[in-house]
Amino acid sequence: MTCQHERPRWRRGGRRVSLTFAVALAGMLHEQKAGWWRRIRTGEAVDESGTEPSRTPGEVLRAVIIGAGARGNQVFAELMRTKDIGWKVAAVVEPDELRRTSFAKQHDVPAAHVFRSLDDFLVAPRVADIAFICTPDVTHYTICAAVSRAGYDVLLEKPIATSLPDCLALLDVQQTHRNRIFVAHVLRYSPMFRTLKQIVASRQYGLVRNIRLIENIGHWHFAHSYVRGNWRRREDTAPIVLTKSSHDLDIIAWLMEKDRPAFVSSFGALEYFSERNAPPESTDRCVDCPLQDTCRYSATKFYVHDRGGWPYDVIAPVEAGVEARRRAIETGQYGRCVWRSDNNVCDNQTVTIQFESGIHATFGLYGLSAENTRLITVLLDDAEINGDLVHGRLTVTPLSGRREVKTEVIPVPCADDHHGGGDLALLRTLYEHLVTGAHSHVMSSLESSIASHVLAFLADESRRMSGSPMPVPAIFQVSGMGQT
Numbered sequence: 277m278t279c280q281h282e283r284p285r286w287r288r289g290g291r292r293v294s295l296t297f298a299v300a301l302a303g304m305l306h307e308q309k310a311g312w313w314r315r316i317r318t319g320e321a322v323d324e325s326g327t328e329p330s331r332t333p334g335e336v337l338r339a340v341i342i343g344a345g346a347r348g349n350q351v352f353a354e355l356m357r358t359k360d361i362g363w364k365v366a367a368v369v370e371p372d373e374l375r376r377t378s379f380a381k382q383h384d385v386p387a388a389h390v391f392r393s394l395d396d397f398l399v400a401p402r403v404a405d406i407a408f409i410c411t412p413d414v415t416h417y418t419i420c421a422a423v424s425r426a427g428y429d430v431l432l433e434k435p436i437a438t439s440l441p442d443c444l445a446l447l448d449v450q451q452t453h454r455n456r457i458f459v460a461h462v463l464r465y466s467p468m469f470r471t472l473k474q475i476v477a478s479r480q481y482g483l484v485r486n487i488r489l490i491e492n493i494g495h496w497h498f499a500h501s502y503v504r505g506n507w508r509r510r511e512d513t514a515p516i517v518l519t520k521s522s523h524d525l526d527i528i529a530w531l532m533e534k535d536r537p538a539f540v541s542s543f544g545a546l547e548y549f550s551e552r553n554a555p556p557e558s559t560d561r562c563v564d565c566p567l568q569d570t571c572r573y574s575a576t577k578f579y580v581h582d583r584g585g586w587p588y589d590v591i592a593p594v595e596a597g598v599e600a601r602r603r604a605i606e607t608g609q610y611g612r613c614v615w616r617s618d619n620n621v622c623d624n625q626t627v628t629i630q631f632e633s634g635i636h637a638t639f640g641l642y643g644l645s646a647e648n649t650r651l652i653t654v655l656l657d658d659a660e661i662n663g664d665l666v667h668g669r670l671t672v673t674p675l676s677g678r679r680e681v682k683t684e685v686i687p688v689p690c691a692d693d694h695h696g697g698g699d700l701a702l703l704r705t706l707y708e709h710l711v712t713g714a715h716s717h718v719m720s721s722l723e724s725s726i727a728s729h730v731l732a733f734l735a736d737e738s739r740r741m742s743g744s745p746m747p748v749p750a751i752f753q754v755s756g757m758g759q760t
């Protein structure tokens with residue numbers, strides 16, 4: 277598979293360029309690409325191809341799952357298989373043989389629709405309506421460009437791509453191939469954030485004056501994914517503020533609606549999960565460590581058992597048995613001491629965004645939290661709103677002018693999916709959008725999702741410059757976008 281000719285000139289030859297240069301180039305593109313620029317500015321999920329939804333209500337949409345891992349298999353395909361919401365798993369592309377065959381069996385995919393490579397899939401007769409790209413971050417650009425060229429609409433896992441030029445280049449790809457690319461910013465679809473957005477947009481409590489969003493990653497999740505796992509090194513993926521938190525920056529931009537980000541500043545560090553905090557008796561691998569029975573992060577305690585599901589089966593599927601898991605931690609990356617791994621992404625980071633109005637929002641990501649959830653506080657003229665994603669809690673406390681407070685609990689449904697029900701809601705909303713054209717202002721289109729990525733890249737740049745405020749270039753003064 278080659279799509280080198282679609283690479284923007286400034287990425288040719290694998291040479292990476294500085295953010296400043298990328299911004300300058302993007303400015304040039306701004307002159308040339310009035311179409312997508314207009315859509316970024318307004319947040320419209322406009323389909324300029326003229327191919328408005330032409331599907332029949334009730335029709336089943338056929339998805340090809342590209343990457344049958346945690347997201348592709350256990351989330352999207354599983355929801356399609358178990359919920360009657362109009363989706364069907366029609367095909368799979370997965371290089372790992374064990375994953376490929378077990379996926380095909382579990383989701384009843386006929387042998388002719390099971391592919392070991394994207395190239396094999398692209399030359400075969402067409403069997404799907406939309407491609408779900410659930411592969412590692414670094415592959416997103418290339419795979420998205422290739423399936424777009426083949427004319428598929430796309431649901432692209434976040435991050436859109438691991439460099440800003442590649443994110444921008446996908447806007448060009450979409451315009452060239454006239455397909456629709458949606459980003460799996462699932463938090464937007466969760467009932468908690470959706471209800472919060474509706475309350476804010478209604479203006480019933482006045483204007484937003486401040487937002488504080490906290491992403492508590494959860495210490496065990498952080499150790500699994502960002503110390504031992506695939507997102508531990510920025511060189512192999514991207515900065516954590518992009519790979520983990522594009523969701524959160526997206527929520528902030530979305531809630532601020534037309535108010536545009538003007539400056540971004542950030543501090544962050546790898547503070548805890550580094551060798552200087554290693555207990556003196558600890559060893560490089562948990563299996564040899566005298567502390568393995570007592571250590572909170574012991575890989576033997578965490579992984580070596582017969583429980584299925586994420587994150588345990590990331591190291592070896594439950595069918596492979598406990599011994600396979602033990603072998604995986606004896607030799608693989610998930611058996612490393614959390615203080616002696618080769619991780620280098622921040623385990624805590626704060627980001628401040630100042631908007632053109634002067635209002636600011638703060639975001640914090642924390643690896644050492646007890647729970648894995650998102651907490652948000654929105655201060656408005658007339659009320660304080662608080663939300664907790666995984667517990668499905670949303671409260672409004674009107675400002676009373678007195679010490680006493682009266683808090684109203686807003687009921688929101690929740691689901692045990694780490695995204696407060698956002699995964700299922702995304703599938704439902706995307707289905708309705710593709711079939712009837714509904715929800716065009718809700719959809720996390722590529723255009724409306726780019727803002728969060730720009731903010732993430734700028735936050736990383738600021739962090740590396742000890743918190744220097746980074747002006748958001750005019751071309752990127754993109755915001756909220758989307759109604760409720």
Ligand SMILES: NC(=O)c1ccc[n+]([C@@H]2O[C@H](COP(=O)([O-])OP(=O)(O)OC[C@H]3O[C@@H](n4cnc5c(N)ncnc54)[C@H](O)[C@@H]3O)[C@@H](O)[C@H]2O)c1
Nearest residue numbers: 342343344345346347348369370372410411412413433460
């Ligand atoms: N939206 C969210 O909230 C959310 C949550 C977690 C992960 N993600 C993102 O989803 C993506 C997948 O994450 P995951 O946890 O499922 O990873 P995973 O490692 O469990 O699964 C990725 C799968 O892709 C396969 N793969 C690798 N290269 C491929 C290729 N060229 N073609 C087809 N398949 C290929 C791998 O073999 C693997 O099975 C990542 O980009 C990740 O950042 C998003």
